[in-house]
Amino acid sequence: xxxxxxxxxxxxxxxxxxxxxxxxxxxxxxxxxxxxxxxxxxxxxxxxxxxxxxxxxxxxxxxxxxxxxxxxxxxxxxxxxxxxxxxxxxxxxxxxxxxxxxxxxxxxxxxxxxxxxxxxxxxxxxxxxxxxxxxxxxxxxxxxxxxxxxxxxxxxxxxxxxxxxxxxxxxxxxxxxxxxxxxxxxxxxxxxxxxxxxxx
Numbered sequence: 001x002x003x004x005x006x007x008x009x010x011x012x013x014x015x016x017x018x019x020x021x022x023x024x025x026x027x028x029x030x031x032x033x034x035x036x037x038x039x040x041x042x043x044x045x046x047x048x049x050x051x052x053x054x055x056x057x058x059x060x061x062x063x064x065x066x067x068x069x070x071x072x073x074x075x076x077x078x079x080x081x082x083x084x085x086x087x088x089x090x091x092x093x094x095x096x097x098x099x100x101x102x103x104x105x106x107x108x109x110x111x112x113x114x115x116x117x118x119x120x121x122x123x124x125x126x127x128x129x130x131x132x133x134x135x136x137x138x139x140x141x142x143x144x145x146x147x148x149x150x151x152x153x154x155x156x157x158x159x160x161x162x163x164x165x166x167x168x169x170x171x172x173x174x175x176x177x178x179x180x181x182x183x184x185x186x187x188x189x190x191x192x193x194x195x196x197x198x199x200x
Contacts, residue, residue, distance in 0.1 A: 001041075002045065003056055005038060005041060005053065006098075009038065010057065013033055013063070014063075017067050026068050029065070034095055045106065047106055047139055048135070054099055061095070062081055065081070065093075079184075082178070082181075082182070086174065090171055090195075091194075092195075100167075103143050103166075104140060104170055106132075107140050108166050110136075112158075144170060144173055178192070
């Protein structure tokens with residue numbers, strides 16, 4: 001079902017170029033055609049189960065963004081893709097990718113809904129920290145080694161805005177490793193630093 005939803009979202013993204021207005025295309029992609037189409041699935045299914053849908057969505061989103069930025073031409077490589085998929089406060093275009101969201105969405109959703117889960121499952125007993133949650137938390141921890149996620153293992157110590165905290169930590173880590181992953185020319189480095197400055 002997740003792959004079907006991803007395919008529908010990709011088909012919708014392919015229609016964007018009919019507008020022939022890059023600004024409108026980008027606004028639509030950011031607000032309602034992007035990862036929002038998959039977010040429910042990413043929040044309710046553990047990351048290992050939505051891998052196929054994430055891959056399909058990745059290809060479609062990257063193609064749509066390439067059409068917007070360089071009109072389907074050259075000069076849109078991994079560096080430009082990573083830069084475009086950063087939040088605006090980090091100098092990106094604010095296009096959230098399903099790959100990034102799949103790392104934290106399931107854990108954040110599960111952690112934020114523990115009170116409701118306890119209420120619904122009060123008669124069943126059992127452990128709320130099931131193997132799905134633990135494996136998703138371990139996967140998240142492997143991506144965010146510097147983040148103390150100990151509070152996510154105990155339901156009484158989970159931070160109140162889990163999704164925001166995890167997303168900020170993930171993008172902070174991506175920006176921190178940016179120059180390790182990509183070889184930036186002095187000009188690219190200057191532009192990247194300028195985009196991240198508080199005045200931008």
